[in-house]
Amino acid sequence: MSAQTSTTARRSSFWQSNFVYSFRKSPVAIVSMIVFALIALAALFAPWIAPVDPYDQALFDIMDSELPPVWQTYGDPRFLFGTDPQGRDMLSAILYGTRLSLLIGVCAVAVQAFLGISIGLIAGYIGGRLDSLLMRMADIQLSFSTLMVAIIFLAVSQAIFGSDTFNKYAIFMLIVVIGVAEWPQYARTVRACVLAEKKKEYVDSARVLGFGPLRIMVRHILPNALSPIFVISTVQVANAIISEASLSFLGLGMPPSQPSLGLLISSGFDYIFSGSWWITTIPGVVLVVLVLVINLLGDWMRDVLNPRLYKGDK
Amino acid sequence: MFAYLVKRAFQAIAVMFVISVVSFAIQDNLGDPLRELVGQSVSEEVREQLREELGLNDSFFTQYLRFAWKALHGDLGTSYFFKEPALTVIFKKLPATLELVFGATFIIIGLSVPLGVYTAIKPNGLFARVVMGLSIVGISVPVFLTAIAMIYLFSVELQWLPSFGRGEVVAVFGHWETNFLTVDGWKHILLPSIALASIMLPLFVRLIRAEMMETLQSEYVKYATAKGVRPMRIYFIHALKNTLLPVITVGGVQIGTMVAYTILTETVFQWPGMGFMFLEAVNRVDTPLIVAYLIVVGFIFVVTNTIVDLIYGLVNPTINIARMGA
Numbered sequence: 001m002s003a004q005t006s007t008t009a010r011r012s013s014f015w016q017s018n019f020v021y022s023f024r025k026s027p028v029a030i031v032s033m034i035v036f037a038l039i040a041l042a043a044l045f046a047p048w049i050a051p052v053d054p055y056d057q058a059l060f061d062i063m064d065s066e067l068p069p070v071w072q073t074y075g076d077p078r079f080l081f082g083t084d085p086q087g088r089d090m091l092s093a094i095l096y097g098t099r100l101s102l103l104i105g106v107c108a109v110a111v112q113a114f115l116g117i118s119i120g121l122i123a124g125y126i127g128g129r130l131d132s133l134l135m136r137m138a139d140i141q142l143s144f145s146t147l148m149v150a151i152i153f154l155a156v157s158q159a160i161f162g163s164d165t166f167n168k169y170a171i172f173m174l175i176v177v178i179g180v181a182e183w184p185q186y187a188r189t190v191r192a193c194v195l196a197e198k199k200k201e202y203v204d205s206a207r208v209l210g211f212g213p214l215r216i217m218v219r220h221i222l223p224n225a226l227s228p229i230f231v232i233s234t235v236q237v238a239n240a241i242i243s244e245a246s247l248s249f250l251g252l253g254m255p256p257s258q259p260s261l262g263l264l265i266s267s268g269f270d271y272i273f274s275g276s277w278w279i280t281t282i283p284g285v286v287l288v289v290l291v292l293v294i295n296l297l298g299d300w301m302r303d304v305l306n307p308r309l310y311k312g313d314k
Numbered sequence: 315m316f317a318y319l320v321k322r323a324f325q326a327i328a329v330m331f332v333i334s335v336v337s338f339a340i341q342d343n344l345g346d347p348l349r350e351l352v353g354q355s356v357s358e359e360v361r362e363q364l365r366e367e368l369g370l371n372d373s374f375f376t377q378y379l380r381f382a383w384k385a386l387h388g389d390l391g392t393s394y395f396f397k398e399p400a401l402t403v404i405f406k407k408l409p410a411t412l413e414l415v416f417g418a419t420f421i422i423i424g425l426s427v428p429l430g431v432y433t434a435i436k437p438n439g440l441f442a443r444v445v446m447g448l449s450i451v452g453i454s455v456p457v458f459l460t461a462i463a464m465i466y467l468f469s470v471e472l473q474w475l476p477s478f479g480r481g482e483v484v485a486v487f488g489h490w491e492t493n494f495l496t497v498d499g500w501k502h503i504l505l506p507s508i509a510l511a512s513i514m515l516p517l518f519v520r521l522i523r524a525e526m527m528e529t530l531q532s533e534y535v536k537y538a539t540a541k542g543v544r545p546m547r548i549y550f551i552h553a554l555k556n557t558l559l560p561v562i563t564v565g566g567v568q569i570g571t572m573v574a575y576t577i578l579t580e581t582v583f584q585w586p587g588m589g590f591m592f593l594e595a596v597n598r599v600d601t602p603l604i605v606a607y608l609i610v611v612g613f614i615f616v617v618t619n620t621i622v623d624l625i626y627g628l629v630n631p632t633i634n635i636a637r638m639g640a
Contacts, residue, residue, distance in 0.1 A: 140329065143567055143619055147574035152608065155596040156340050159604070242456045246578055249458050250593065265459065269582070272466055273477075280466075284459050292454040299450060 022304045029300040032293040039290050043099040050092035055258055060087040069278050082278045084264075085271060093264055094283050098290065100260040104174050105241040109233055111179025112240075116186020117229070121217045123187065124194025135191070138184035146181040147243055153177050154252040167255035174253055178240050185232055193225035227305040234298030238291045245287055261287045318627055326620045333612035337605045338381045341391075342374065344601045390609060391602030395595070400606035404588060408610075409490045410480060411576055411587035417507030418572075422514050430522025430557075431549055434530065437523075446523075449516035457575050461509040461582040468505060475501050478584040506583045510575055514568060521564055525557035559629065566622030573611055 023029050042049060069082040069090075081090035123134040154173060158166045166173070197203060198221070206216050245262030247253040254260040259267065261283045268279025356364075370377075384390070390400045433442040469477035482498035483491040493499035529535065530553060538548050577589035584590065588607060595603040 143570055144615075145568070145570035145574050148570045151574055151577055155593070156344065156604070159596055159599050160340075160344050238454065242454075245456050246458060246574075249456075250578065250581060262456075265462070269462055272462065273470055275470075277466065280462060284462070288451075288455050288459065291456075292451060295450055295454050 019304060026300055028296055032296040036293045039098060042095055043102050046095040046099045050095045052089050052092050054088050054093040054096050081282050084279050090282060093259060094286055097259055097261045097264050097283060098286060100254060101241050101244055104244045105237045107175045108178035108240040109236045111175060112182045112236060113186055115183040117190050119183060120187035120190025121194060124191040125213060125217050138187050142184045146178060147246060149181045150177045150243060150247055151252060154247060158252060170254050174244055178243050185236060189228045189232055190225050193228060194221055197221045197224050231298060231302045231305055234294055234301060238294040241291055322620050322623055326616045329616050334382055337608045338378050341601055341605045390606040393600055393603045395598050395600045400602040403603060404606055404610050407588045407591045410585060411589060413493050414506055414510060414576060414585060414587060415572060417503050418510035421507055421511040422518055426515055426518035426522055429519045431526055434523045434526035435549060449519050452512060452516035457509055457513045458578050458582050460512045461579060464505050464509060475505055480586055506579050506585055510579045513575060521561060522557055525560050526553060529553045529556050562622060562626055566619055569615055569618050
């Protein structure tokens with residue numbers, strides 16, 4: 001750590017060393033981080049790892065359909081996790097599906113964070129009527145749950161645009177709808193931080209020095225609101241992945257030609273009664289493990305950074 | 315108090331207004347009512363005439379006023395698929411969904427209070443750690459996966475419980491059919507209720523635990539202990555009362571989430587309720603039914619949210635109610 005001290009700011013390196021220390025002391029955090037890193041790397045390099053391209057329907061052979069995983073009788077060594085009813089290799093489909101789920105989750109949270117942080121900074125810094133208007137909007141937005149808004153929005157747009165057009169833009173729609181619906185989570189927390197920081201002397205001195213409001217908000221106040229933002233972000237990514245999976249499960253998300261984890265689970269559900277458990281179970285386990293490790297990391301981070309989160313945000 | 319009431323009522327009406335405009339805009343853009351009425355085989359002139367008679371050439375504003383006027387009189391159009399008034403269709407499906415929500419709420423309240431209080435009293439005990447560990451797993455499992463896992467275990471493997479439908483129902487008060495009067499009905503509602511409860515339960519256990527731990531640190535609890543009040547009385551009478559306030563607020567926020575999860579749960583279990591009906595209506599582009607669902611759900615949602623807010627204002631004596639709406 002000492003080598004870095006000279007390069008980074010004193011305070012942040014102190015914070016970092018504390019952070020790293022408690023990370024090394026927490027077996028749950030280490031295991032979660034390793035599992036998360038493995039899943040994320042597998043998802044990132046899916047095109048190179050996956051045995052076949054699960055989007056290329058020409059590669060499927062109907063003769064290979066519904067083969068069980070390798071370790072079962074009738075398993076085929078070509079398909080580690082078996083195949084789905086179309087003869088698609090489950091391992092490849094899961095790798096690509098995880099990639100999509102993670103991508104949508106992270107992008108949606110980026111949208112949330114951008115909107116929420118901007119609105120939170122403005123509401124907290126400017127205050128007054130604008131603040132109460134924005135916060136009232138946040139209350140109303142929060143009371144409509146994301147999933148409810150997303151289901152209705154996507155269902156209606158699917159009906160209006162028809163499934164062909166819908167399928168083409170499904171990924172953007174998912175990102176936007178999950179991203180826009182959850183901005184109040186960030187806005188409330190950032191606003192609470194701004195209200196606490198605004199009274200402090202360093203903000204006064206920055207103002208006396210003649211810095212503009214934008215600079216004070218972004219360069220001075222925002223860095224002090226980073227730890228709660230980190231904590232929220234982990235939980236939000238986990239929630240976004242669950243939302244995306246739920247929407248795809250209902251057929252309101254990714255198209256069948258590009259299945260995400262939720263759609264894989266849903267397509268396997270029809271076959272669970274005939275005993276083909278692996279089509280649903282394996283993507284299901286991957287989804288749960290992915291969300292669980294992110295939640296565990298978030299929980300650990302909440303304990304370490306101990307931000308005063310806006311009460312009732314959970 | 316009165317000013318607060320008026321403010322909340324005004325806000326509820328405003329939200330309801332926005333919902334109705336959105337619903338109307340959807341109706342305006344989704345599908346062609348003429349095609350549903352007369353099919354393809356009618357000449358363009360007759361179409362134009364019908365269009366004029368039905369008022370489809372009027373401005374958006376005039377059409378909206380007509381729509382709102384009819385809606386206020388309980389007329390939300392006729393479902394294309396069921397050939398019945400959309401509101402009638404929804405009221406037939408409503409009991410199934412409400413009973414499901416009731417079952418889930420019963421499980422949530424019945425389990426979250428004792429578990430939350432226990433984990434707050436003995437935060438380091440083995441059982442409390444197991445509960446907290448399970449609660450984070452519970453948050454991480456999407457509701458449809460819980461449902462599928464339970465169907466696989468209890469319906470496919472063990473064959474103890476049915477996997478779909480409502481089973482045998484008994485009619486009470488006219489249209490209301492209930493699951494709670496037959497053994498078969500109980501068997502059918504058990505799995506969907508648990509699935510619906512599974513996602514909320516961990517949230518409430520964690521919330522009650524957090525609030526309870528904070529309350530147990532307060533002066534009046536210490537004083538009650540020093541006075542020699544029995545611990546059980548302190549936990550459940552003195553402390554629990556004060557933890558319920560935030561629980562009510564969060565509960566209010568969760569109503570919308572509950573609506574979304576009924577859609578998911580009903581889809582997996584093919585439960586003949588409103589949520590399942592809504593998805594079917596979307597697939598059939600049954601516009602009046604979609605719009606009626608939005609209005610009814612929006613209405614239930616706004617009313618419950620307003621009531622929750624009012625209760626919160628009533629039970630919390632520290633809040634200056636008149637200012638809360640500001």
